[in-house]
Amino acid sequence: MEINNNQLLRFTTAGSVDDGKSTLIGRLLYDSKSIFEDQLQSVSDTSAKKGHDNLDLALFTDGLRDEREQGITIDVAYRYFTTPKRKFIIADTPGHIQYTRNMVTGASTANAAVILIDARHGVIEQTKRHSFIASLLNIPHLIVCINKMDLVDFAEERFNQIITEFESFSSKLLIKDVRYIPISALLGDNVVNRSSNLDWYQGGTLLNILETLHISSDINKIDARFPVQTVLRPQNGKHLDFRGYAGRIASGIYRVGDEVAVLPSGFTSKIKTIVKGEEEIMEAYAPMSIAITLENDIDIGRGDMIVKKNNQPETEQEFDVMLCWLSNEPAKPRAKYTIMQATNEQRAMIKEVIYKIDIDSYNRNMEDKTLNMNDIARIKIRATHRLMLDSYRDNRNTGSIILIDENTNETVAAGMIV
Numbered sequence: 001m002e003i004n005n006n007q008l009l010r011f012t013t014a015g016s017v018d019d020g021k022s023t024l025i026g027r028l029l030y031d032s033k034s035i036f037e038d039q040l041q042s043v044s045d046t047s048a049k050k051g052h053d054n055l056d057l058a059l060f061t062d063g064l065r066d067e068r069e070q071g072i073t074i075d076v077a078y079r080y081f082t083t084p085k086r087k088f089i090i091a092d093t094p095g096h097i098q099y100t101r102n103m104v105t106g107a108s109t110a111n112a113a114v115i116l117i118d119a120r121h122g123v124i125e126q127t128k129r130h131s132f133i134a135s136l137l138n139i140p141h142l143i144v145c146i147n148k149m150d151l152v153d154f155a156e157e158r159f160n161q162i163i164t165e166f167e168s169f170s171s172k173l174l175i176k177d178v179r180y181i182p183i184s185a186l187l188g189d190n191v192v193n194r195s196s197n198l199d200w201y202q203g204g205t206l207l208n209i210l211e212t213l214h215i216s217s218d219i220n221k222i223d224a225r226f227p228v229q230t231v232l233r234p235q236n237g238k239h240l241d242f243r244g245y246a247g248r249i250a251s252g253i254y255r256v257g258d259e260v261a262v263l264p265s266g267f268t269s270k271i272k273t274i275v276k277g278e279e280e281i282m283e284a285y286a287p288m289s290i291a292i293t294l295e296n297d298i299d300i301g302r303g304d305m306i307v308k309k310n311n312q313p314e315t316e317q318e319f320d321v322m323l324c325w326l327s328n329e330p331a332k333p334r335a336k337y338t339i340m341q342a343t344n345e346q347r348a349m350i351k352e353v354i355y356k357i358d359i360d361s362y363n364r365n366m367e368d369k370t371l372n373m374n375d376i377a378r379i380k381i382r383a384t385h386r387l388m389l390d391s392y393r394d395n396r397n398t399g400s401i402i403l404i405d406e407n408t409n410e411t412v413a414a415g416m417i418v
């Protein structure tokens with residue numbers, strides 16, 4: 001069976017302030033002809049006003065950031081563009097040192113992370129921090145762009161030196177696929193178009209790599225997980241016998257006739273029909289939104305999960321999570337939070353902070369038990385009922401949780417089930 005998910009690629013960009021992130025995104029959009037006429041006019045007017053001879057490409061991205069800063073709390077801007085080969089969503093997060101939380105928010109659904117390094121400075125603490133988060137979030141592909149090659153005379157030697165620096169720490173991280181590209185975002189070298197300045201480089205341009213990354217095998221096709229969002233009941237005498245369970249498949253494949261189990265109750269049945277829109281289909285896979293009907297009458301509600309009888313997640317009330325604390329307010333010991341995992345929602349508390357991670361040295365800190373904004377820690381959670389658990393490594397959809405403060409409704413933490 002062909003799963004056609006190659007269409008859309010989500011990626012995030014990370015780099016330190018002034019590494020050239022805005023310029024790179026602007027260049028990518030401009031050279032791939034994804035800029036609208038009116039935006040182009042306004043950027044060209046502003047560039048002229050500022051006395052630039054050429055277009056200031058960073059204005060495309062920075063303009064977007066200005067729009068965004070009006071009243072949106074989580075500081076991630078999404079930018080869409082399309083080429084004949086693929087559709088792209090860029091999650092653009094500011095490069096400031098405190099913005100771990102933004103990267104976590106922007107990167108949790110990303111297929112790839114683009115990390116920028118200023119060729120003059122090489123690997124810096126921020127590079128390590130961002131790469132660590134990318135590995136923590138299990139982003140399958142990492143593209144390291146060594147930017148501002150024009151300021152180091154396009155030297156191959158410098159490029160290789162930075163790769164060696166990068167590999168000396170990245171080998172400790174679990175990242176499946178790392179690529180390196182020498183670029184100049186300012187001049188456009190190796191972003192969309194190849195560069196004669198860098199003719200010693202044999203690999204693809206950034207766009208070329210983004211267009212050809214093989215992502216369909218990154219999806220978990222083995223563990224079928226269908227978190228129920230709503231129960232569809234017969235309406236107004238129509239479809240009298242219809243009782244469907246609607247939601248979005250988190251992973252895996254479902255076919256009519258499959259033997260399934262409903263969790264947490266554990267009752268088993270068979271899939272009678274699968275409905276997508278108005279149409280009945282024989283099989284469905286992630287990330288399709290569908291409704292399922294079963295052979296037997298089982299009491300199922302929102303938050304339950306339909307899985308294959310012979311492939312079930314663990315159900316536990318207490319479990320470990322790698323957590324990134326997102327709130328200004330530190331975590332309150334033993335306070336109750338709302339925990340959300342897939343469509344399941346219940347109450348939980350942080351039972352224990354096992355250790356915190358110093359993400360500059362990757363060392364564990366066993367003493368400090370406070371959780372402040374941007375902290376990453378391994379914690380033990382206890383929920384009021386059992387949850388259906390997959391590890392985040394196996395399943396990014398069902399393996400992640402968020403914690404919400406019940407009083408303020410603020411999302412205070414995002415976590416990955418260990």
Ligand SMILES: Nc1nc2c(ncn2[C@@H]2O[C@H](COP(=O)(O)OP(=O)(O)OP(=O)(O)O)[C@@H](O)[C@H]2O)c(=O)[nH]1
Binds near residue numbers: 150183185186
């Ligand atoms: N020489 C040279 N300068 C570059 C290159 N890319 C970016 N710059 C310059 O570096 C400066 C910072 O670029 P930005 O794109 O604003 O940097 P940024 O990382 O997006 O910064 P923030 O958006 O503020 O986080 C600007 O003056 C750019 O013109 C490059 O490839 N070569």
